[in-house]
Amino acid sequence: MFARKGTSQKTCRKNECFTFISLEERQEGTMRKIAIICALTGVSLCTMQAQDVKIRPTKTDTLKTVTVDASARKSLGHTTSRYEVKADDYATMGVTTLTDALHHLPGVTLRDYGGAGGMKTVSVRGFGAQHTNVIYDGIALTDAQNGQTDVSRFPLDDVERLSLIVGDDNDIFIPARNVSSAATLQIHTAPIPDAQDAKPHLKAQWRQGAWWQMQPYLRYSQSLSDHFAIQASGSYFHAKNDYPFTLKNMDLTTRERRSHSRMETGHGEVNMTWIPKAGQEWQGKLHYYDNDKQLPGIVHYYCAESKEDSHDRNAFGQMRYRILLPYHLSLLCHAKYGWTSTEYRNGSYTGGIMDQDYWQREAYGNACLLWTPLENWSFDYSADYGFNNLNSSLSTDKRPYRHAILQSLTAKYRHRRITVIGRGLLSLYRSGEKDAEGRESVQRLSPSLSASWQMTPEKPFYLRAAYKNIFRMPAFSELYFYHYGSQDLKPENTDQFSIGVTGEHSWEKGTSLSFTADAYRNHIRDKIVSIPWNMFIWRHVNVGKVETTGLDITCRLVQSLGTRHRLTLNTHYTLQQCLNRTNPEADTYGLQLAYIPQHTAGGSVAWENPWVSLSLSGHGVTERWSNNEHYDDSHLPGYAEMGLTLWHDFDLCRQQHLRLRADLQNLLDKQYEIVIHYPMPGRAWSVTLTYSL
């Protein structure tokens, strides 16, 4: 979750960030110089808040390489919690999918319906999955229908960096929508080469795994001129997913196989960067995703019949424009248009197949204005407009839509060892149904405040504290779904308080240690819960109250053993006491919420060497219940899972590179469930061959 310290040497890359408008660097004298140089030469640097940046100009007027030291340190100095998994860590953490990577982030509770085709959603620090905003290359992905994103859809091979931000973002030059949730999961895709690197880059990969998993992946990128660079990537994934599992029915134990679980999915993406002149940059992205899968459904004791299928498609285009303006101003604009289709078929209904199709559209525009008038002060004003609508093939469809206007005003003060960020978010939502009367408006002001203090001037040890108030809007399904929706729903309100320490220390013998420890207390009010009026009519109401007290600890230890050997240890631990505080009279009062484990831990240990590098990774959770009542039968025992990864790199001629990697997941063939009656796969293998140029 932290970057390697002291070793990473990166070629500068444009789309990581545009340094000349990066705030942190403007605030430090040296940074300022870099910014100016960059602005003049049209070259950008690769990191925002590096504290120790050395520039090594290679040619007369260009900057070739930037050595970045201590990129881990930058997040240590953040006022709020930020955890990362980077592409460099995938092998050392035994990560092959985005879901695996999430197991290495603290505070995360993953809802996983099992297998490659099973939906996976992320909830953070006791908040529901709908409180986690997923941001894809700077712009939030929205699902107005259900309010949560299935993170299994993103192939990890495209992802350069995965960041989890709890509470407010330390970066202030971002759209207002990106701060409109309790937690954000940021997905940063692979960077495009810059103008100085005219060579074509290619990554070709084939992964073969258990249960007929096949996954070819191809990425090509090239800077075509000083002003224009392009990248295209695509992947295809096929799996039968018919993994065996052990079904325990009291005294009766049988070995079964998942059936009706085939899946075909593919995605394609094109990215472009255009720099018309120094100090300006356009970025564009076109993305298409298609997933046709059979849904194996819940496991029954005596019948294994499912006739459910779903076909999800998503296409979007997004754009980003950045310009450096006079008077210490910078402008950043975003635009997006997206379309999503979900086709659900259920053949188990007599008298015809049940057929439900849903279509969503999204339009989004944003402008952020950054002003850095003084050395210590910076201000950002962001204004967003978003439109979402949904229609379906249901006869009860009323075509719900929503307009959102979000504005945020942020001030950041930084002086020597102190950083303080304060933000106000003004949200205005207006929802309605096209085919019906009535509109609901919601207007809220959500404040947040966070600070960090470097405890000693010489050493990177920080104390940080943060508060954030935010809410989530009810999803369309909660508001309008036939028999379930309630149009008078209010937003679900949250408050987060956290305090923590972070730090880093290196010893002379090549040992370095970095850690974070944050304690938090979260409150949810007006939690939206579904309650039954009778067996068939359920309504959503704002009645729930939740109080979460917890602790997130991460630790990374790196030991160099000579020049070509290194040991890396990553661990994290999460405590989540997520208690129901709804009704003091009820038996459920004070019980842990459904599906949230009290303790979660994970870690990996890797030995990188010139022969065959290997890593052992694992994660585990303690017991959970599948309902708030803690009914006996709904108890899910804790589990721990382990994986083994072996890899070797071959350096071929002319900067060509080959990596052969083998993974053994669930090494001990542990049978467990994350969602009750959805068994997880047992021991599985995969082999990956990657060619890169």
Added chain:
Amino acid sequence: MKKNLFLGIACLLACVSCSEDEVSYDPRKTIQVTEGAYIINQGNYYSGISGTLTYHSYTEGTTTQKAFATANGRALGATPNDGLIYGGKLYIVVSDEQTVEIVDRRTLRSVRQLRTSTLGEKGGMPRKAVAQDGKVYVSMFSGYVAVIDTASCSFTGTLQAGSYPEGMTILNNNLYVANSDYGNVTNASLSRINLSTGESTLLRDSCIINPVAISSYNGNLYILDSGTYDANWCSVEQGVRKMTAEGEVTRFCEGTFMALADNRLYTINCPYTIPATIPSYWVYDLDKGTKETFIDGTDVVTPCAIAADPVSDHVIITSYVKGEYGYADYNANGYALLYDKTGQKISRWTTGVTPCGICFSSTKK
């Protein structure tokens, strides 16, 4: 430092690992059924609660929870929906498992498990059961009624019904099936199936839009119709219909649950409406044509099922308990209330989750 961390992780993983697999069940014990009642509990499979069987003995006043599991060492599974005592056996219809569990009515030991998937395309989602002349008839959402021969305990065939069959009754050698159409209204009907010839006739009437249960008395059919919902999702048109031998259908009374024993028709009326309807509990004398309040209902939180026993004259009403939000809790054990035919409460016992089916093991008044 590093060593300690390793140890820490190892310990943590070990702790997590050893807390699993500790599923413990009652040791198998013999259940002896005498005078009493069986409650079929649906459970809530999506939150991991298997359906169960609760046995309550009148004579001893004892209640055995998870009686099927206790006797057989395996669970009923997802959504048992109905139970039927016929001859020496208890037939438990398990909808989402697509099984009919046949157990000995005295010991509850499994005699045979029938799977409706063996009926091919015609089998699927069994719902309710009735019996006559050595045959048990099980309605299935597939649109058919499965026929079980009670001597061989096996399926002997299927009979064609309508759309989404639910409750049934047998009158004059005809099997009447309530074809609910899954609440879609447009294709709701009754099927009349001649049990000698297997000939199936669909009966339709504008009053029958979502029939779920049928009983017969004195040559007339009493059909419980769940009605439909209006634009505000309020229940409308729910109630009991009466069909005479001539096929004339009339609206008999209001009601969302019914049970019939001899000439007494018990109804519960608790539709979802805005403003809320206070549940009412009635008993009709079908001979005299009179109507009386059965109970005031203060003991019932949210009714789940009602059944009346013509042998013992008992009436059982099952109910959910109140959940944290003040409404029925579908993840908690419900309870059953035993009344005599005048509405005097005799006893109360806890059941499993969603006690939707009731059958009696009675030999005396």
